[in-house]
Amino acid sequence: MKNKIAKNSTIWIFVAVCWIAYSFSYIGRLNFSASMADMTSSGVLLASQAGTITTGFFICYGGGQFLSGLLGDKMSPRWLVFTGLACSGLVNLGIAFAPPFWLMTVLWSFNGFAQAFLWAPICKIVADRVPSAKRQKACTVMATTLAAGTLFAYILSAVLISLYGWTASFICGMAATLFAAAVWIVVTTKIEHDADKNGVAEEGFALAADDGEEVPHDEVPSNLLKLFAVSGLAVLALAGGVQGVLKDCMSTWVPTFITDMFDMGAVISILTGAVLPIVGFFGPYLANRLIVKTRDELYSLFILFMISVGSLSVLTLFGKFSIVVSIISLAVTYACSLGQHMIIIGNIPMYFYKVGKVSTVTGTLNSISYVSIATVNWLTGVLVEKTGWGVVMVLWLVLAAFAAAATIVAKRRWNKFRRNLF
Numbered sequence: 262m263k264n265k266i267a268k269n270s271t272i273w274i275f276v277a278v279c280w281i282a283y284s285f286s287y288i289g290r291l292n293f294s295a296s297m298a299d300m301t302s303s304g305v306l307l308a309s310q311a312g313t314i315t316t317g318f319f320i321c322y323g324g325g326q327f328l329s330g331l332l333g334d335k336m337s338p339r340w341l342v343f344t345g346l347a348c349s350g351l352v353n354l355g356i357a358f359a360p361p362f363w364l365m366t367v368l369w370s371f372n373g374f375a376q377a378f379l380w381a382p383i384c385k386i387v388a389d390r391v392p393s394a395k396r397q398k399a400c401t402v403m404a405t406t407l408a409a410g411t412l413f414a415y416i417l418s419a420v421l422i423s424l425y426g427w428t429a430s431f432i433c434g435m436a437a438t439l440f441a442a443a444v445w446i447v448v449t450t451k452i453e454h455d456a457d458k459n460g461v462a463e464e465g466f467a468l469a470a471d472d473g474e475e476v477p478h479d480e481v482p483s484n485l486l487k488l489f490a491v492s493g494l495a496v497l498a499l500a501g502g503v504q505g506v507l508k509d510c511m512s513t514w515v516p517t518f519i520t521d522m523f524d525m526g527a528v529i530s531i532l533t534g535a536v537l538p539i540v541g542f543f544g545p546y547l548a549n550r551l552i553v554k555t556r557d558e559l560y561s562l563f564i565l566f567m568i569s570v571g572s573l574s575v576l577t578l579f580g581k582f583s584i585v586v587s588i589i590s591l592a593v594t595y596a597c598s599l600g601q602h603m604i605i606i607g608n609i610p611m612y613f614y615k616v617g618k619v620s621t622v623t624g625t626l627n628s629i630s631y632v633s634i635a636t637v638n639w640l641t642g643v644l645v646e647k648t649g650w651g652v653v654m655v656l657w658l659v660l661a662a663f664a665a666a667a668t669i670v671a672k673r674r675w676n677k678f679r680r681n682l683f
Contacts, residue, residue, distance in 0.1 A: 263456070263457070264456045264457055264462055265390060265391065265392045265460050265461050265462075266390050266392070266452060266455075266460055267456070267460050267461050271455070272392070272399075274448070274452070275391070275448075275449070276391065276399050278444060278445060278449055279386070280403060280405075281441055281445070282342060282346065282441045282445045283379055283380065283383060283410065284406040284409040284410040284413065285410070285413070285437045285438060285440065286346060286349060286441065287406070287407070287410020287411055287413065288433060288434050289349045289352075289353045290349070290372070290376055290410075290434070291411055291415070291418075292414050292417075292418050292431055292433065292434045293315065293356070293431075294315065294513040294516070295414055295415050295418035295419070295422075295430060295516060296427040296431075297311045297315075297516065297517055298520045299422050301517070305359070305427070308645055309642050309643065312642020314366050314369050315369075315638050316638050316639040316642075317366050317369060317370035317373065318372060318373035319373060319632075319634045319635035319638055320370070320373070320635045321370045321371065321373035322373035322374065322376060322631045322635075323629070323631030323634070324374070324377070324628065325374040325375075325376075325377025325628075326380070326625075326627035326628040327624050328377070328624070329377050329378040329382060329620070330381040330620050330622070330623055330624015330625055330627070330628070331620070331621055331624065332378075332382075332620075333382040333385045333620025334385060334617055334618060334619065334620040334621050338382035338383065339386065339450065340446075341382040342378065342379055342449075343442050343445055343446045344375075344378060345375045345378030345379045346379070346441050346442035346445065347438070347442045348375035349372055349376050350435045350437075350438035350439035351435070352372040353372070353432070353434035354432070354435045355368045356369065356428075357428045357431035357432050357435070359428060377627075380606065380623065381621075381627060382620060383403070384606075384607065384611070384620060384623045386449070386453075387399055388619045390452070390456055392461070393463060397549070400607040401549045402545075403603075404544070404545035404548070404602060404603035404607055405542055405545055407508065407538075407541065407599050407602060408539070408544070408596075408599055409538065409542075411535075411537065411541065412538035412539060413437075415516075415535040416535055417430065417433050418433070419535070485625065488618075491674075492678040493671040493673075493675035494622070494626070494675070496667050496670050496671035497559070497605065497626075497667070497668070498625075498626055499629075499667045500562065500668045500671070501605045501626050501629060501630045502629055502630050502632070502633030502634075502664075503566075503633065503661060504630065504664065505630030505634045506633055506634055506637045506657070507569060507595070507597070507660070507661065508598035508601075508602055510637050511598070511657065512537060512538075512595060513638060514645075515537060515591060516533075517645070518650060519533050519584065521645070522581060522587065522650060523587075533584070536592050537591060537592050537595040539592075540593065541596045541599045544565075544595070544596035544600040544603075545599055545600055545602075545603045547596070547597075547600050548561060548562075548603050549603070551564055552604070552608070557672075558608055558609065558675075559668055559669075559675055559676065561600075562601055562605070562668050563665055563668045563669055563672070565604075566601065566664045566665035567665050568593065568597050569593075569594045569597045569598070569664075569665075570658065572590045572591075572597070573590065573594055573661050576590035576594075576654055577651075577658050594661075605626060605630075606623060606626055606627055609626070609675075610622040610623040610626065612679060637656070
């Protein structure tokens with residue numbers, strides 16, 4: 262157990278630096294998604310090629326998540342995050358030179374691998390340094406990074422594309438990630454060193470609930486597959502995969518969706534898509550409110566998935582008739598996905614702090630999520646070309662309903678496991 266940060270003001274400086282690091286990473290990640298409509302409409306890429314590139318990103322991101330999760334519990338999370346940000350910045354610089362399709366695929370896939378070394382190590386360093394009484398609030402704040410990063414990426418890309426063309430958005434991605442890397446390594450190094458010398462020792466833990474009798478930690482399976490099986494995480498990971506699709510795959514294709522469905526220009530489509538992260542800021546706070554009310558993460562998760570089912574039903578039935586209906590439906594679904602993300606990838610792994618598996622569980626859940634994203638992202642590109650957006654909307658709806666069912670199946674086993682452990 263590492264010493265916690267002692268001063269309340271320093272805790273929130275630390276959380277703010279974590280927030281900056283992950284938010285700014287999205288500028289060097291979603292800039293490709295924001296630029297896709299302009300790249301495909303200008304003939305730089307076909308829709309299927311753009312789908313292949315983003316699929317390469319998600320495959321490498323998913324594989325990298327598993328590795329970073331394992332390394333995050335064994336190595337310094339601080340240096341893993343710095344390395345990921347710095348490498349992402351260099352890749353963005355390479356894309357700005359407009360390489361051929363095959364090289365762009367290689368570079369952007371490597372960017373996925375580099376960015377995989379961010380979330381799991383950040384969760385680990387938050388668990389290590391933030392006192393338990395502040396951890397739930399820190400998880401909620403960190404969950405807003407996805408909305409903030411998406412908003413930054415879309416607005417900056419829209420402005421830069423309109424002024425200088427799509428390559429400028431990648432120059433911006435390089436600058437943002439390298440700046441975040443520098444701020445991260447300087448501030449976190451100082452705060453961690455101070456915590457080691459002057460921080461407070463703490464054995465406690467607090468998130469949504471802290472009921473039940475504790476059992477010896479040697480009763481917790483050390484084998485990862487067995488751990489996922491007995492805890493219900495194996496089933497919950499399926500819902501996590503859908504959450505990732507609703508969060509990343511949907512936000513990736515929204516500008517193209519708006520362009521195709523309503524014949525909007527690329528820049529207007531990007532700016533319209535920026536509505537999603539604005540509404541998305543409310544998602545983690547809604548999830549936090551549900552957890553406080555129900556004291557049950559998985560029941561709260563089920564409610565969020567059912568809201569997604571409702572909004573996607575509206576999108577499927579009426580979205581093609583109105584851009585306003587489409588944007589509202591997509592924004593509600595996206596906001597719920599950020600709340601779902603906070604619970605599955607933020608809250609749930611924190612329960613494994615006492616057994617030293619926060620980063621491992623985070624990375625594994627994220628890895629499974631991004632395998633799903635890669636698959637559905639590729640499938641979306643194919644379906645858009647072959648059948649149109651109607652089938653894609655039905656696919657998103659079916660996946661949301663499946664995730665709601667998976668959450669209910671996992672709920673009983675997870676709640677029993679959580680009570681026994683904490």
